[in-house]
Amino acid sequence: MSDHHKETFITKYVFSYDHKMISKQFLVTGIFMGIIGVFMSMLFRLQIAWPEQSFGLIEAFLGKHQEGGVMSPDMYLALVTIHGTIMVFFVLTAGLSGTFSNLLIPLQIGARDMASGFMNMLSYWLFFLSSIIMVISLFVEAGPAAAGWTIYPPLSALPQAMGGSGMGMTLWLVSMAIFIASSLIGSLNYIVTVLNLRTKGMKMTRLPLTIWAFFITAIIGVVSFPVLLSAALLLIFDRSFGTSFYLSDIFIQGEVLHYEGGSPVLFEHLFWFLGHPEVYIVLLPALGITSEIIATNSRKPIFGYRAMIGSILAIAFLSTIVWGHHMFVSGMNPFLGSVFTFTTLLIAIPSAVKAFNYITTLWKGNLQMNPAMLFSIGLVSTFVSGGLTGLVLGDSALDINVHDTYFVIAHFHLVMGVSAILGMFAGVYHWFPKMYGRMMNKSLGYVHFWGTLIAAYGVFFPMHFLGLAGLPRRYYTNTAFPLFDDLADVNVIITCFAIFGGIVQIVFLANFFISIYRGKKAEQNPWKSNTLEWTTPVEHIHGNWPGEIPEVTRWAYDYSKPGYDEDFVPQNVPLKPGEEES
Amino acid sequence: MVALFYILIAIAIAAGIWQLTSIFKLKDVVASDRDNNIQGTLFAVFGVFFYIGMIYCLIKYNVYLLPESASVEGEHYDNLYMITMGLILFVQFVVQFLIFFFTYKYRGSKDRKALFYADSHKLELIWTVTPAVVLTVLIMYGLYTWNNVMDVSDVEDPLIVEVYAKQFSWEARYAGNNNTLGRANVRNIKGINTMGVDMTDPNAADDIPVRELHLPKGRKVIFKFRSQDVIHSAYMPHFRAQMNCVPGMVTQFAFTPKLTTEEMRADAKTIAKVEGINKIRKENGEDPYEFDYLLLCNKICGSSHYNMQMKIVVEEEADFNKWLSTQKTMSELIK
Numbered sequence: 001m002s003d004h005h006k007e008t009f010i011t012k013y014v015f016s017y018d019h020k021m022i023s024k025q026f027l028v029t030g031i032f033m034g035i036i037g038v039f040m041s042m043l044f045r046l047q048i049a050w051p052e053q054s055f056g057l058i059e060a061f062l063g064k065h066q067e068g069g070v071m072s073p074d075m076y077l078a079l080v081t082i083h084g085t086i087m088v089f090f091v092l093t094a095g096l097s098g099t100f101s102n103l104l105i106p107l108q109i110g111a112r113d114m115a116s117g118f119m120n121m122l123s124y125w126l127f128f129l130s131s132i133i134m135v136i137s138l139f140v141e142a143g144p145a146a147a148g149w150t151i152y153p154p155l156s157a158l159p160q161a162m163g164g165s166g167m168g169m170t171l172w173l174v175s176m177a178i179f180i181a182s183s184l185i186g187s188l189n190y191i192v193t194v195l196n197l198r199t200k201g202m203k204m205t206r207l208p209l210t211i212w213a214f215f216i217t218a219i220i221g222v223v224s225f226p227v228l229l230s231a232a233l234l235l236i237f238d239r240s241f242g243t244s245f246y247l248s249d250i251f252i253q254g255e256v257l258h259y260e261g262g263s264p265v266l267f268e269h270l271f272w273f274l275g276h277p278e279v280y281i282v283l284l285p286a287l288g289i290t291s292e293i294i295a296t297n298s299r300k301p302i303f304g305y306r307a308m309i310g311s312i313l314a315i316a317f318l319s320t321i322v323w324g325h326h327m328f329v330s331g332m333n334p335f336l337g338s339v340f341t342f343t344t345l346l347i348a349i350p351s352a353v354k355a356f357n358y359i360t361t362l363w364k365g366n367l368q369m370n371p372a373m374l375f376s377i378g379l380v381s382t383f384v385s386g387g388l389t390g391l392v393l394g395d396s397a398l399d400i401n402v403h404d405t406y407f408v409i410a411h412f413h414l415v416m417g418v419s420a421i422l423g424m425f426a427g428v429y430h431w432f433p434k435m436y437g438r439m440m441n442k443s444l445g446y447v448h449f450w451g452t453l454i455a456a457y458g459v460f461f462p463m464h465f466l467g468l469a470g471l472p473r474r475y476y477t478n479t480a481f482p483l484f485d486d487l488a489d490v491n492v493i494i495t496c497f498a499i500f501g502g503i504v505q506i507v508f509l510a511n512f513f514i515s516i517y518r519g520k521k522a523e524q525n526p527w528k529s530n531t532l533e534w535t536t537p538v539e540h541i542h543g544n545w546p547g548e549i550p551e552v553t554r555w556a557y558d559y560s561k562p563g564y565d566e567d568f569v570p571q572n573v574p575l576k577p578g579e580e581e582s
Numbered sequence: 583m584v585a586l587f588y589i590l591i592a593i594a595i596a597a598g599i600w601q602l603t604s605i606f607k608l609k610d611v612v613a614s615d616r617d618n619n620i621q622g623t624l625f626a627v628f629g630v631f632f633y634i635g636m637i638y639c640l641i642k643y644n645v646y647l648l649p650e651s652a653s654v655e656g657e658h659y660d661n662l663y664m665i666t667m668g669l670i671l672f673v674q675f676v677v678q679f680l681i682f683f684f685t686y687k688y689r690g691s692k693d694r695k696a697l698f699y700a701d702s703h704k705l706e707l708i709w710t711v712t713p714a715v716v717l718t719v720l721i722m723y724g725l726y727t728w729n730n731v732m733d734v735s736d737v738e739d740p741l742i743v744e745v746y747a748k749q750f751s752w753e754a755r756y757a758g759n760n761n762t763l764g765r766a767n768v769r770n771i772k773g774i775n776t777m778g779v780d781m782t783d784p785n786a787a788d789d790i791p792v793r794e795l796h797l798p799k800g801r802k803v804i805f806k807f808r809s810q811d812v813i814h815s816a817y818m819p820h821f822r823a824q825m826n827c828v829p830g831m832v833t834q835f836a837f838t839p840k841l842t843t844e845e846m847r848a849d850a851k852t853i854a855k856v857e858g859i860n861k862i863r864k865e866n867g868e869d870p871y872e873f874d875y876l877l878l879c880n881k882i883c884g885s886s887h888y889n890m891q892m893k894i895v896v897e898e899e900a901d902f903n904k905w906l907s908t909q910k911t912m913s914e915l916i917k
Contacts, residue, residue, distance in 0.1 A: 249829055306701075364699065369690065392666055395662070395666065446621065461636065472817065472879075
């Protein structure tokens with residue numbers, strides 16, 4: 001591997017096999033999709049706060065479809081649908097996991113590259129293709145997919161049911177099918193790499209928690225994504241070839257359709273069999289990143305390393321048997337509801353272990369307030385705030401009255417949306433020097449963090465109360481119900497915070513792109529960290545290490561270990577005679 | 583053109599920030615002790631504001647929340663809700679305090695070294711077992727409540743009502759004198775038989791189709807839900823009731839109305855909420871609002887999903903029977 005074949009521009013920057021370049025490609029594509037997703041949320045927040053008013057901004061971007069700048073109900077539903085799809089899959093799955101699994105797995109386990117460079121490249125380009133198709137679907141004449149990101153049939157299956165269920169939905173399905181292929185190829189590669197390419201001495205019990213998180217995430221992905229693919233394929237059959245997997249007894253627009261014997265509930269089962277693990281596919285990498293950053297910046301070992309691995313495993317296992325908590329009121333057998341309540345609430349235990357272990361890691365630490373650390377602490381806070389309300393939603397009895405209300409929106413945005421985004425930012429600030437050989441600006445990082453955290457809580461904390469007042473989600477306007485008139489002010493406050501939060505992200509974008517070119521040159525190990533990626537040279541080389549790959553002799557968390565002058569001991573430093581491994 | 587204008591503004595902002603970066607000194611990259619102090623203190627300050635914000639929301643927004651349950655079954659719901667919420671708020675207030683306080687207290691300094699503290703099985707056992715015990719209680723009470731709501735096997739003399747959903751309105755059908763709904767399928771939809779009732783079924787003749795739902799106080803109502811096109815969700819928040827309406831199948835939910843519409847209008851919390859709403863409506867020059875129970879659609883179902891509603895009236899059983907007897911049966915409608 002270390003023999004340098006001649007690289008052209010195309011092989012180095014476009015069809016690269018190098019995991020470090022591929023990771024950057026994932027990140028930049030993810031950021032691009034993130035800009036679209038976040039911008040959409042600002043547009044529909046305008047509509048929620050000031051319903052059916054004219055906005056130049058809306059007219060400018062939605063153009064002919066929205067004459068006079070007043071958003072139509074169909075466009076509103078399309079925006080929330082595509083916002084959800086883009087943020088969950090394109091930003092927080094590919095953008096987060098794709099970026100950091102690719103960057104860190106070979107570097108932290110001591111491998112020269114991924115097991116298969118070609119598959120890695122393929123994974124990125126399939127993701128790129130699916131992103132392109134998703135963006136193109138926004139410009140379809142009858143509008144993009146608008147049945148919610150969960151695309152429940154029959155709404156998503158019948159073009160008669162809504163405009164977005166025509167060509168827009170077809171493109172959505174094609175895009176997602178390609179996305180799933182990309183995700184599977186990537187995940188298989190991660191699993192094989194972690195299992196086979198660890199350097200000498202890198203036992204599984206010495207792996208940094210980041211790698212554990214990426215590894216388990218990849219396994220969850222391989223287990224659950226194929227099910228979504230089959231769900232999507234069957235939906236394509238129902239839409240195009242007249243099968244009745246999900247459809248039965250439908251009378252729409254004055255005519256009876258031929259479908260008979262299918263059940264939309266089947267789709268819900270298949271969808272959520274991926275849909276729920278997907279939450280952890282999004283969240284676990286963020287938690288892994290946080291574990292690493294909190295330990296490094298607390299100058300303290302992560303508390304309860306083995307318990308952390310145990311809780312990742314427990315969460316991964318439980319995540320595959322809780323999907324039914326999205327379906328308590330779907331009409332499935334109430335007994336199933338009882339079972340899913342039980343398994344769902346069990347997840348609170350490993351989650352609590354993780355939260356308390358983070359907090360204990362902070363205790364008596366020597367906290368270095370780098371931007372990455374701020375984002376990680378923010379993550380712990382939002383993870384707790386959002387996770388606790390899961391006790392309401394995971395309990396079938398309590399879910400009845402808050403199901404599909406704004407309470408749900410508040411819950412999952414805090415626990416997986418905001419938390420994962422904060423984790424992603426933390427990762428970008430922390431590993432930017434490893435990616436680009438330069439440092440990001442600290443002060444802008446602080447501004448970005450505080451703006452983001454204030455906006456996140458400002459948007460999502462009040463939202464719980466809207467849900468508890470009985471306000472359903474995905475309503476184009478609440479003015480059809482005088483019952484909700486008193487909630488209008490709350491929605492205005494939320495929208496103001498949302499717009500503020502969106503604008504603050506410009507600080508990040510500026511910091512990110514300027515630092516690529518003008519940032520201060522990075523030192524080899526700027527955060528005085530223990531893991532192997534900081535033993536590689538700052539300038540990227542194919543094969544990562546110029547000479548031999550270092551041998552690992554200890555775990556990744558020997559921070560402030562008694563007996564050493566420095567407050568960190570990298571993994572490749574041999575044990576002193578008589579020193580015990582932690 | 584206007585889009586171009588916004589893009590230009592964005593570029594201008596970006597350029598401004600580019601300028602700012604030179605002021606911020608791009609060379610400044612790793613946290614110093616001064617940063618640790620400032621950011622640690624900011625966490626403490628943010629923590630204080632966060633608590634003020636949470637308490638403010640809890641007090642100020644309380645009036646917006648739903649009044650007490652209007653159904654008998656909902657009482658357990660409200661109890662379970664109060665217990666769970668109490669627990670959530672307690673844990674939230676304690677844990678967030680720990681996060682912000684530790685972050686402030688242990689902000690870094692060059693003169694200090696962190697404590698090497700990697701493991702404690704005792705501590706880990708505590709925070710594994712404590713949530714496990716608390717959750718056991720929650721799960722038990724939750725499942726009891728769930729079964730109480732969902733099990734309708736031994737209800738004596740329930741009122742059977744079909745709730746029928748379509749883009750974008752609701753209909754309903756009472757089972758009539760024999761308290762048995764006639765068979766129905768969308769293939770029978772024709773003219774005024776909008777719910778596709780099968781008129782060859784003898785049980786169908788006395789069924790009573792209506793456009794406004796009336797319910798008797800104190801009698802258990804079993805709802806049978808159907809949809810003719812896409813998935814809808816019948817959401818009756820005041821009764822703590824919700825069930826999806828799924829094309830091709832019949833779903834069900836049951837509750838016993840506890841408070842009539844008139845009684846709910848006289849409820850202190852409802853009065854406060856209605857006053858608040860009417861103050862806003864007056865400012866906007868709209869007609870005053872009077873409280874009514876509602877059935878809302880709570881599953882995305884198309885363009886007018888946001889306006890798919892039906893009024894529910896809960897009244898004393900005698901009034902209900904009087905009202906029902908004035909409604910026409912299927913056989914009277916379809917001669």
